[in-house]
Amino acid sequence: MKFLSHLLKIDRRIIYIVMGLLVIFPLVKPLGLGVTSGPRATRLFDAVDSIPPGKTLLIAVDFDPSSMPELYPMLAAVMRHAFAKDLKVLLCGLWVTGAGLADKAVTEIPPEYGKKYGDDVVYLGWKAGIDAVILGMGENIRNVFPTDYYGHPLESLAMMRDVQRLRDIPMGVAISAGTPGYTDWLNFAQSRYGLKLGAGVTAVSAADAYPYLQTGQLTGLLAGMKGGAEYEVLVQKNGYSKAYMPAVAAMDSQSLAHVVILLLVIVGNVAYFATRKRGT
Amino acid sequence: MKRTIPLALVLIMGITMMIQFFVPHPVSVGYYDLTTKWIRIVGAFALVLGTGSFIMFHSDKTRRRRQGWGYSIVAIAALVVVALIGLCPRIMLWWAVFLPTAAVVLGLLLVLVRSVDKLKRFITIWYVIAGAALLVALAGFAVGVLAGRFGWRLPHELAGGIRPGSILQNVIFTNFLVPLNASMFAILAFYMASAAYRAFRARTREAALLLVAAFIVMLGMVPIGANVPFFWFLVVAVAALAVAGLVTRAKALFIGAGMLAVGLLVWLVFWKFRIPPLMLPDTAEWVLSVPNMAAKRAIIFGVALGGIATSLKVILGIERGWLGGGKQ
Numbered sequence: 001m002k003f004l005s006h007l008l009k010i011d012r013r014i015i016y017i018v019m020g021l022l023v024i025f026p027l028v029k030p031l032g033l034g035v036t037s038g039p040r041a042t043r044l045f046d047a048v049d050s051i052p053p054g055k056t057l058l059i060a061v062d063f064d065p066s067s068m069p070e071l072y073p074m075l076a077a078v079m080r081h082a083f084a085k086d087l088k089v090l091l092c093g094l095w096v097t098g099a100g101l102a103d104k105a106v107t108e109i110p111p112e113y114g115k116k117y118g119d120d121v122v123y124l125g126w127k128a129g130i131d132a133v134i135l136g137m138g139e140n141i142r143n144v145f146p147t148d149y150y151g152h153p154l155e156s157l158a159m160m161r162d163v164q165r166l167r168d169i170p171m172g173v174a175i176s177a178g179t180p181g182y183t184d185w186l187n188f189a190q191s192r193y194g195l196k197l198g199a200g201v202t203a204v205s206a207a208d209a210y211p212y213l214q215t216g217q218l219t220g221l222l223a224g225m226k227g228g229a230e231y232e233v234l235v236q237k238n239g240y241s242k243a244y245m246p247a248v249a250a251m252d253s254q255s256l257a258h259v260v261i262l263l264l265v266i267v268g269n270v271a272y273f274a275t276r277k278r279g280t
Numbered sequence: 281m282k283r284t285i286p287l288a289l290v291l292i293m294g295i296t297m298m299i300q301f302f303v304p305h306p307v308s309v310g311y312y313d314l315t316t317k318w319i320r321i322v323g324a325f326a327l328v329l330g331t332g333s334f335i336m337f338h339s340d341k342t343r344r345r346r347q348g349w350g351y352s353i354v355a356i357a358a359l360v361v362v363a364l365i366g367l368c369p370r371i372m373l374w375w376a377v378f379l380p381t382a383a384v385v386l387g388l389l390l391v392l393v394r395s396v397d398k399l400k401r402f403i404t405i406w407y408v409i410a411g412a413a414l415l416v417a418l419a420g421f422a423v424g425v426l427a428g429r430f431g432w433r434l435p436h437e438l439a440g441g442i443r444p445g446s447i448l449q450n451v452i453f454t455n456f457l458v459p460l461n462a463s464m465f466a467i468l469a470f471y472m473a474s475a476a477y478r479a480f481r482a483r484t485r486e487a488a489l490l491l492v493a494a495f496i497v498m499l500g501m502v503p504i505g506a507n508v509p510f511f512w513f514l515v516v517a518v519a520a521l522a523v524a525g526l527v528t529r530a531k532a533l534f535i536g537a538g539m540l541a542v543g544l545l546v547w548l549v550f551w552k553f554r555i556p557p558l559m560l561p562d563t564a565e566w567v568l569s570v571p572n573m574a575a576k577r578a579i580i581f582g583v584a585l586g587g588i589a590t591s592l593k594v595i596l597g598i599e600r601g602w603l604g605g606g607k608q
Contacts, residue, residue, distance in 0.1 A: 004528065015477060016470045023469065033503035038565075065458040066465035097461070100453035128327055132319035139313050144320070203501075210568055211577045226501055255504035257469060262498060264477035265491065266520070272481050274528035 007271035015264065022260055026252030033255055035248050037237075040213060041230035044173070044198040044220020048078065049238075051170050053086035056159070058169045058195070060185060061105070063177035064097035067202050071175050073228035073247035074200035075105050077235050078173050083113035083120070084240035088159050090169065092124040092145070094133065094180040099126045103149065112243065118157040125149030130180040131188055138166045138193040166193040171219070175200040182209065186217055200227060225250055287597045294595030334359065357384050362452060488536065493567055500564025508560040514544055 037045075051057060059078060063071045082089050089110075091102045106123045115121055124145040127133045136144035141164065142154050154160045163169060172195050174182035182199035189195040196219055201209050203224025212218040222231055228247035235241045297315065300308045338352035360383060482488040499505035499513075518540045525533035547556060593599035 010477065012474045015474050019470050019473045034506075035503055036506060038561075065461035068458065068462060069466075097457065100450065100457070103450075127320065129320035129323035132316045132323060135316045136313075136320065139309070139316070143313070143317070207568060207572050208576060210573045211580060214569070214573060224501075251503050255502040257473075258498045258502050259504060261473050261476050262495060264473055265480045265494075268477045268480065269482055269491075270524045270528060273524065273530035273533055276530070 004271050004274035007267055008275055019260055022256040023253045031252040033252050035229040035233050035251055037230040037234050040221040041227055045234045047198055047219040048081055051087055056088045056090050056163050056169045057082045058090050058172035060174040061091055061093040061098045061102040062095050062181045064095055067177035070202050070225045074222050075175050077231040079109045080241040081235050083115050089121045093126045094130055096126045119159055122157050122159050123149045131184055134184060134188040140165055166195050171196040173198045177202050225254055283603055290595055497564045497567055500560040505560045510558040510560050510563045511556050513560055
């Protein structure tokens with residue numbers, strides 16, 4: 001019984017060390033647990049896959065570096081899929097701190113497929129106003145973004161000649177870490193301008209997105225790092241990319257982290273019941 | 281008048297925007313386009329307001345030497361540096377480093393002159409920081425001068441073309457914001473583990489239910505739980521509860537194990553003593569798609585109806601809290 005009492009007083013530093021080691025170990029030596037794609041990711045993949053070549057896919061980069069490990073792999077995988085399918089990609093963002101992340105993606109991913117900025121990909125940048133930005137894009141993208149993130153007038157970019165407003169875009173994917181995010185795109189871009197929409201969200205906010213998925217307002221959903229890993233697997237399985245899959249690699253760490261937390265909860269509860277029974 | 285005009289404006293705008301939504305006439309569309317432009321302009325003013333509030337708060341904190349005032353200096357310096365780079369797209373690299381450095385050094389000297397005694401502990405570290413920044417600025421200056429003197433061809437950014445996504449902005453974003461922001465979020469994993477161990481107790485029936493749901497979803501949503509049959513998961517749970525009950529002699533654990541065992545037996549009978557083909561991820565999916573969704577949908581509807589009611593009250597002037605508590 002003394003042992004159980006000790007269990008209730010595990011030093012938090014021991015917990016931190018165990019957690020740290022179990023997160024780092026699989027990143028150094030992958031366990032190869034594997035990821036199978038679920039129905040939500042497959043629906044989004046199929047929707048993007050069905051867009052005719054040459055059409056534009058809108059990607060909203062609504063996250064910041066704090067959720068980068070969860071959401072950036074989604075952004076990269078969706079972009080790779082789009083380029084492999086010869087789609088044009090238009091990026092914009094409602095989070096000012098996400099501007100650098102979209103810039104990173106625009107700089108790194110298109111060259112893998114020989115795509116050129118201005119012809120195949122355009123990054124509009126960030127503008128204040130959230131809902132007003134989306135509503136404005138619904139009327140005329142040039143009213144909201146006269147120039148792109150790098151200062152080029154939109155008229156000078158070949159890709160933007162066919163894209164005047166949201167109705168010219170067959171589908172969007174909102175990759176969101178919170179508010180503003182996919183709900184704003186749903187409320188305004190989808191309900192008002194009929195933009196077909198998929199979403200990628202952090203694991204903690206995935207539960208909020210389920211009702212929109214069931215009603216069909218969201219075409220597909222990538223939930224957390226697992227969602228990103230599922231999409232990466234789909235993209236590779238279909239031969240669209242051979243790039244490193246960061247989300248798949250990190251899933252081993254996440255698995256072990258979950259197991260550690262569950263074991264700690266079990267230990268904590270057993271010790272709690274033991275000590276409560278003895279009235280200590 | 282101070283209240284009547286805003287109330288009238290809200291009433292007119294609220295009603296016209298509601299009507300506009302249902303009228304696809306060019307006049308209506310033009311009106312809508314105009315108002316969305318207004319919203320964006322007002323949004324830009326909010327940024328100015330926010331920046332002003334930020335500067336006032338931190339300068340006041342520094343002036344009054346409140347706890348943690350040193351961090352306020354860092355916050356203001358960061359604002360100045362990042363804003364300068366954003367506001368001066370054609371600025372030379374060395375100027376971008378030199379100007380904020382000069383501002384920090386000047387501010388430091390002013391503070392030192394005013395209260396040397398209180399700052400003795402910080403003097404050394406501030407000198408090191410300011411000295412290092414000054415050296416970088418001087419190096420940048422020297423490169424700029426030498427490049428001009430000898431006609432060196434410097435990269436576009438170094439020669440005077442800083443643009444969004446350029447070298448200096450990327451340095452700040454990649455080397456400051458990304459690691460700081462990611463570290464703050466990553467620390468959560470450790471706190472969550474510690475908090476779950478200390479606070480996640482099955483003290484009540486509701487807490488026990490939450491615990492069970494958390495176990496199913498947390499294991500079911502990661503690859504390690506992908507091939508676990510739900511039936512065997514429950515069998516292990518019954519065994520674990522029974523063992524824990526024996527060790528701790530807690531009645532609640534025995535009751536839990538007994539109830540779960542009876543449930544399993546009923547399930548087996550229903551499946552004619554074959555193992556049900558339900559996997560743990562399927563169960564996690566069910567938890568998310570059925571009970572979770574029912575609760576979420578109720579919340580979403582409640583919030584939406586509440587939003588409509590509040591909006592109507594504001595438009596019709598019944599709710600006037602947004603006007604503030606000042607006199608008429």
